Amino acid sequence: MDASQGGRLLPMQTDLIQEARRQVEICNACRYCEGYCSVFPALQSQRTFADGDITQLANLCHNCRGCYYACQYTAPHEFDLNLPKALAEVRRDSWENLAWPQPLARQFHTKGGAIALALVAGFAVLFLAIRALGSAGGQGFYAVLPHNAMVALFAPAFLLPLLSIGISLRRYWSKVGGRPITLADLKTALGRAARMTDLAAGHGEGCNFEDEDRFSQSRRYAHQAIMYGFLLCFAATSAGTALHYIFNSPAPYPFWSLPKLLGVPGGVLVALGCAWMALLKLKSDRALGDSGAWGGDIGFTLLLGFTGLSGLMLYAVGGTGWMPAMLAVHLGAVLTLFLLTPYTKMAHGFYRAAALLRNAQRNRE
Structure with missing residues (x-):
């Protein structure tokens, strides 16, 4: 069974979701961007994020980029957050794997x-x-x-x-x-x-x-x-x-x-x-x-x-x-x-x- 049907995730897809999950968890702890768009209320309603949750957040994101420019944890901070990019990569990967x-x-x-x-x-x-x-x-x-x-x-x-x-x-x-x-x-x-x-x-x-x-x-x-x-x-x-x-x-x-x-x-x-x-x-x-x-x-x-x-x-x-x-x-x-x-x-x-x-x-x- 392929990844799009709920089977084993491909290595690249796993890496993208893991990185997006890392960033989402930091955002959930910070909550500075609360109310920016639909992503953040959806994100903040949960404490843990399954792969399906990350896929949903990625497709809910419209890549407006406001959160990136407001964020205090972007590079050169050690957290190196770039949530618009992380979600965009998961979003595209989800389209490819579900197609x-x-x-x-x-x-x-x-x-x-x-x-x-x-x-x-x-x-x-x-x-x-x-x-x-x-x-x-x-x-x-x-x-x-x-x-x-x-x-x-x-x-x-x-x-x-x-x-x-x-x-x-x-x-x-x-x-x-x-x-x-x-x-x-x-x-x-x-x-x-x-x-x-x-x-x-x-x-x-x-x-x-x-x-x-x-x-x-x-x-x-x-x-x-x-x-x-x-x-x-x-x-x-x-x-x-x-x-x-x-x-x-x-x-x-x-x-x-x-x-x-x-x-x-x-x-x-x-x-x-x-x-x-x-x-x-x-x-x-x-x-x-x-x-x-x-x-x-x-x-x-x-x-x-x-x-x-x-x-x-x-x-x-x-x-x-x-x-x-x-x-x-x-x-x-x-x-x-x-x-x-x-x-x-x-x-x-x-x-x-x-x-x-x-x-x-x-x-x-």
């Missing part, structure tokens, strides 16, 4: 940018090759790539990652001792996620993510732009699916249709939010996060942003000779994003939600 299938996750976190670029380019060439073989007819995009071909490619690419994430979250829920979810738990967790409460560092002033001496809401707003932009894009795709299959109204759709009214602002928010987030990451101190996963984080952020941007570019060149090539590139980005979702930073949204749900349960127990 299904597991080997793909570790590869992306170390070589994310190259993998994403290769897949986008490869899928774009594939779509252009399909077009060269001839279309079955249709209007707009379907004149380039038949509707049945799109469904055959994208339905499995959407459903299989959902299955993978479902298996991973089930493993996580078991590891952290999750209980049956109530509506009250769900309301509390979704409320905190929607407001990005923990990115305000508890005091409402924001993160110290970019600069130790300055609180900023920038990271919180960038996250919100990405999240709500993605949800708008998903709603646009769902609206288009409903129009096609229920109302017998296939694409292309005019600007004042529901898919466009949802999708265009969604694409703008995703593209701008990801560009903003990438700039914030470039300005931040890598030593206060998981430096080993930095390339994967940037690779995913740029992939998601490019997916939104290419969708907007596709809309802009619709009806011109550039449309077929732009469609191939955009579909390549979308397919890559879907397939890599369980193994990239995209999965962290699901784990964050699960951690917030478990925290809501613990608060009422």
Whole structure:
């Protein structure tokens, strides 16, 4: 049985959890950072910390870094505390060990940018090759790539990652001792996620993510732009699916249709939010996060942003000779994003939600 299923822990995973446990126990004795974010009330409600407790704390942490800059026990003190880094490393390791299938996750976190670029380019060439073989007819995009071909490619690419994430979250829920979810738990967790409460560092002033001496809401707003932009894009795709299959109204759709009214602002928010987030990451101190996963984080952020941007570019060149090539590139980005979702930073949204749900349960127990 592997580590993700509750069996023997791998040596690297054991070392990361042990180091995080050492730091958490010191923080629990000090309690200076009480109230900084959800991590510290959860931490201070316990005296001992099992491996599942450390995993839960790691996924509850939003890496705002306020605790590090407030701490009196960071280097050069002999305790050498760096809790944001310790929890970030456990967090990434938990995603890798709980992922299904597991080997793909570790590869992306170390070589994310190259993998994403290769897949986008490869899928774009594939779509252009399909077009060269001839279309079955249709209007707009379907004149380039038949509707049945799109469904055959994208339905499995959407459903299989959902299955993978479902298996991973089930493993996580078991590891952290999750209980049956109530509506009250769900309301509390979704409320905190929607407001990005923990990115305000508890005091409402924001993160110290970019600069130790300055609180900023920038990271919180960038996250919100990405999240709500993605949800708008998903709603646009769902609206288009409903129009096609229920109302017998296939694409292309005019600007004042529901898919466009949802999708265009969604694409703008995703593209701008990801560009903003990438700039914030470039300005931040890598030593206060998981430096080993930095390339994967940037690779995913740029992939998601490019997916939104290419969708907007596709809309802009619709009806011109550039449309077929732009469609191939955009579909390549979308397919890559879907397939890599369980193994990239995209999965962290699901784990964050699960951690917030478990925290809501613990608060009422």
